[in-house]
Amino acid sequence: MSTRVEFIAALTRIVGPQACLTEVADTVGYTTDYRKLYRGDALAVVLPASTEEVSQVMALCHAHGVRVVPQGGNTSLMGGAVPEQDSGAIVLNLRRMNRVLAVDTVNDTLTLQAGVTLSGARAAADEAKRLFPLRIGSEGSCQIGGNLATNAGGTAVLRYGNMRDLVLGIEAVLPDGRIYSSLRGLRKDNTGYDLKQLFIGSEGTLGIITAAVLKLYPQPRAVAAAFVAVSDPGAAVQLLGLAKQLAGPQVTAFELVSADAMALVCDYLGDARPPLAGQPAWMVLMEFSATGEQAALDAQLTQVLEAGMEQGWVQDAALAASLSDVQAFWRLREEISDAQTRTGGSIKCDVSVPLSDIPAFIEQASQQVQTLAPGSRMVIYGHMGDGNVHFNPLRPADTPAREYLDQHYSTVSHAVDQLVHRLNGSISAEHGIGVAKRDDLRLYKSEVELALMWQVKRALDPKALLNPGKMLPAEG
Numbered sequence: 001m002s003t004r005v006e007f008i009a010a011l012t013r014i015v016g017p018q019a020c021l022t023e024v025a026d027t028v029g030y031t032t033d034y035r036k037l038y039r040g041d042a043l044a045v046v047l048p049a050s051t052e053e054v055s056q057v058m059a060l061c062h063a064h065g066v067r068v069v070p071q072g073g074n075t076s077l078m079g080g081a082v083p084e085q086d087s088g089a090i091v092l093n094l095r096r097m098n099r100v101l102a103v104d105t106v107n108d109t110l111t112l113q114a115g116v117t118l119s120g121a122r123a124a125a126d127e128a129k130r131l132f133p134l135r136i137g138s139e140g141s142c143q144i145g146g147n148l149a150t151n152a153g154g155t156a157v158l159r160y161g162n163m164r165d166l167v168l169g170i171e172a173v174l175p176d177g178r179i180y181s182s183l184r185g186l187r188k189d190n191t192g193y194d195l196k197q198l199f200i201g202s203e204g205t206l207g208i209i210t211a212a213v214l215k216l217y218p219q220p221r222a223v224a225a226a227f228v229a230v231s232d233p234g235a236a237v238q239l240l241g242l243a244k245q246l247a248g249p250q251v252t253a254f255e256l257v258s259a260d261a262m263a264l265v266c267d268y269l270g271d272a273r274p275p276l277a278g279q280p281a282w283m284v285l286m287e288f289s290a291t292g293e294q295a296a297l298d299a300q301l302t303q304v305l306e307a308g309m310e311q312g313w314v315q316d317a318a319l320a321a322s323l324s325d326v327q328a329f330w331r332l333r334e335e336i337s338d339a340q341t342r343t344g345g346s347i348k349c350d351v352s353v354p355l356s357d358i359p360a361f362i363e364q365a366s367q368q369v370q371t372l373a374p375g376s377r378m379v380i381y382g383h384m385g386d387g388n389v390h391f392n393p394l395r396p397a398d399t400p401a402r403e404y405l406d407q408h409y410s411t412v413s414h415a416v417d418q419l420v421h422r423l424n425g426s427i428s429a430e431h432g433i434g435v436a437k438r439d440d441l442r443l444y445k446s447e448v449e450l451a452l453m454w455q456v457k458r459a460l461d462p463k464a465l466l467n468p469g470k471m472l473p474a475e476g
């Protein structure tokens with residue numbers, strides 16, 4: 001097949017004319033990233049409806065050396081799901097593969113196609129009176145395939161783990177079109193390398209995830225939540241220790257929120273009021289959940305807060321009195337990300353350090369930012385219970401976004417990453433590498449780690465067709 005036209009015609013024969021998009025007006029939404037910071041282009045956007053179609057598309061691309069960018073909900077914050085400029089790639093978006101295949105309440109498994117959205121997966125579990133516990137702000141758009149490919153985290157990792165912990169089996173199409181299937185719900189299977197784990201967190205560089213078997217959990221009957229003012233991040237670490245000691249696994253979420261983050265989100269939402277009076281410098285959103293009685297859980301949360309007050313760690317607290325209060329608290333927390341997207345000029349540092357080092361990290365990193373980019377708003381928040389902080393300095397209100405990013409992005413993120421590295425942390429806790437952190441990886445992975453990553457890549461994708469330019473820094 002010699003021409004682009006013939007290649008597109010062959011793609012169209014596989015997926016059908018409605019599912020092979022080539023006009024820029026139709027493809028631009030797939031070639032521009034969520035935050036509109038990365039814009040590429042594509043030979044075509046294909047929307048296969050089955051694993052068999054994905055397999056045929058991959059075999060065709062393999063035969064013709066055409067690159068493929070796998071895409072789910074396109075909510076990546078790292079520019080990982082869109083092609084680069086002049087990439088000559090196709091985008092393979094899974095959104096039509098959105099069927100829940102089985103909900104099994106004896107084995108507690110959920111089997112679905114990879115294009116099911118996270119909220120769709122959670123709703124399917126809910127209908128069967130079970131819980132699928134992954135919880136992230138983008139759940140209405142992001143897809144299970146994308147969650148697996150990024151090993152997504154979110155606000156319930158403290159209790160349930162991240163996506164890697166929540167999966168029992170996957171099906172994936174390899175770059176040459178072969179289908180790898182471990183679509184089983186076994187809790188135990190020690191028959192050699194756990195190959196499915198290779199694809200989890202691989203950011204579309206090794207194969208197209210087409211289906212998965214996920215773990216289901218009992219549905220909590222009781223949920224108790226509080227927004228708590230703490231004196232500083234050190235007090236928050238102490239409070240978490242106390243909560244774990246007194247409430248054990250019922251501690252479901254423990255999210256830190258800085259004053260600047262709260263002010264930003266309240267401004268963005270317009271109709272929301274801060275949960276605590278007096279603009280505390282630091283807040284924590286704590287959630288407990290249990291299969292037992294609500295009254296017992298409420299009492300446990302109160303006990304933790306009272307003990308925290310006695311210790312001087314808790315300064316004030318607002319308790320949710322109803323499920324709608326719980327939801328209102330979570331809305332404040334989850335909309336912080338979009339509040340930054342709308343404001344523009346946010347330097348994203350999605351980092352993790354040992355929990356015990358969070359206070360030192362926040363203090364030192366904040367000092368560095370105020371030296372390098374004075375006047376930055378300190379939008380600091382995130383999954384403190386997992387040692388994961390979204391440390392996102394934001395432009396001063398009177399500095400244009402582009403000017404702020406051009407001047408400060410590189411120096412600030414480099415300084416923060418260096419500090420994280422010194423503290424034995426990670427420069428990407430949950431969002432992945434994509435394009436945004438690709439070249440930095442070379443500074444923070446050992447030569448052996450990088451060599452092994454490339455060896456794995458070459459073993460599965462010898463023609464380097466999958467998600468070119470993402471995650472792996474150039475060799476050498």
Ligand code: FAD
Nearest residue numbers: 072073074075076080137143145146147149153203204209
């Ligand atoms: P995409 O953005 O489409 O793709 C992400 C990566 O996965 C790309 O490299 C892509 O090539 C690859 N990929 C996608 N689908 C497949 C597939 N089927 N097979 C192989 N590779 C594939 N992330 C968190 O971890 N925690 C959070 O709390 C969180 N909150 C967020 C809140 C908001 C408002 C937003 C916008 C994003 C948030 N994210 C969060 C980031 C993002 O939503 C996650 O990384 C999510 O898992 C991406 O899923 P997606 O379907 O949108 O994937």
Ligand code: 2HG
Nearest residue numbers: 137334337348382390392
């Ligand atoms: C969150 O926890 C997400 O809200 C997004 O991981 C973080 O926008 C961000 O930096």
Ligand code: ZN
Nearest residue numbers: 154382383430
């Ligand atoms: Zn997060």
